[in-house]
Amino acid sequence: MAIEVRIPTILRTYTGGEKSVDAEGASLGALIDDLEANHPGIKERLIDDGDLRRFVNVYVNDEDVRFLGGLEATLSDGDQVVVLPAVAGG
Amino acid sequence: MGRDAVVSPYAGRVLRLEQATYDAIVAHAKRDHPDEACGIVAGPAGSDRAERLVEMVNAAGSPTFYEFDSSDLLQLYKEMDANDEEPVVVYHSHTATEAYPSRTDIGLAMEPGAHYVLVSTREHGNNDGPVEFRSYRIIDGEVTEEEVDVVAHLPARSTT
Numbered sequence: 001m002a003i004e005v006r007i008p009t010i011l012r013t014y015t016g017g018e019k020s021v022d023a024e025g026a027s028l029g030a031l032i033d034d035l036e037a038n039h040p041g042i043k044e045r046l047i048d049d050g051d052l053r054r055f056v057n058v059y060v061n062d063e064d065v066r067f068l069g070g071l072e073a074t075l076s077d078g079d080q081v082v083v084l085p086a087v088a089g090g
Numbered sequence: 091m092g093r094d095a096v097v098s099p100y101a102g103r104v105l106r107l108e109q110a111t112y113d114a115i116v117a118h119a120k121r122d123h124p125d126e127a128c129g130i131v132a133g134p135a136g137s138d139r140a141e142r143l144v145e146m147v148n149a150a151g152s153p154t155f156y157e158f159d160s161s162d163l164l165q166l167y168k169e170m171d172a173n174d175e176e177p178v179v180v181y182h183s184h185t186a187t188e189a190y191p192s193r194t195d196i197g198l199a200m201e202p203g204a205h206y207v208l209v210s211t212r213e214h215g216n217n218d219g220p221v222e223f224r225s226y227r228i229i230d231g232e233v234t235e236e237e238v239d240v241v242a243h244l245p246a247r248s249t250t
Contacts, residue, residue: 009176009202009203010200010202055198057163059164062164064160064161066160082164082167084164084167085200085201086163086198087146087157087158087163087177087200087201088155088156088157088158088194089156089192089194089195090155090192090193090194090195
């Protein structure tokens with residue numbers, strides 16, 4: 001099962017500069033664990049204290065995963081996952 | 091160094107902006123005052139050319155915070171991807187404080203290649219009058235101010 005994951009510029013240091021990598025997982029949480037296995041260090045940039053970081057947006061097929069159950073969001077073969085840091089500040 | 095040498099206070103980095111883009115960013119900041127305004131100027135990837143202004147909605151609708159709406163953010167990045175663009179400038183306004191990145195701005199700056207522009211509307215609010223307009227690099231928590239060079243038109247694109 002392959003799911004395409006789009007990686008933002010700031011995290012490409014973990015993917016050898018790749019804009020997009022393939023990963024596997026039946027849920028977003030499992031997918032991130034699989035990413036971590038191949039790109040060590042990336043998980044900590046996405047997850048804090050067992051939940052998605054507040055200022056990291058993850059989309060599955062263009063839908064914000066916060067509306068799909070967060071890390072519990074289910075994934076299927078061929079889904080596209082996009083990771084984008086929030087553009088935010090004070 | 092000669093006594094007459096002009097010493098730039100900046101480390102040689104420059105943000106070059108067209109007058110029209112500069113004016114549009116200032117107008118956006120004044121219009122949204124007292125809430126913070128935000129947006130980007132996109133340009134061809136790797137070119138450092140601030141060509142295409144995109145005003146964004148501040149989903150936080152706040153005088154002390156800004157955040158691009160999550161679906162707008164996705165659409166924006168997909169559009170830039172399709173155009174082979176990147177965010178050359180990320181701008182926002184401060185409406186009660188100086189045009190310098192706040193601790194939150196620094197902590198959340200995730201575009202190491204971008205010029206972070208800060209406009210302060212604290213002096214004249216929605217009204218005419220000068221604003222503070224400054225630009226920075228923010229990389230790994232380190233802030234470096236750079237010169238802002240406003241030109242009538244960007245030089246023609248290199249064709250090579």
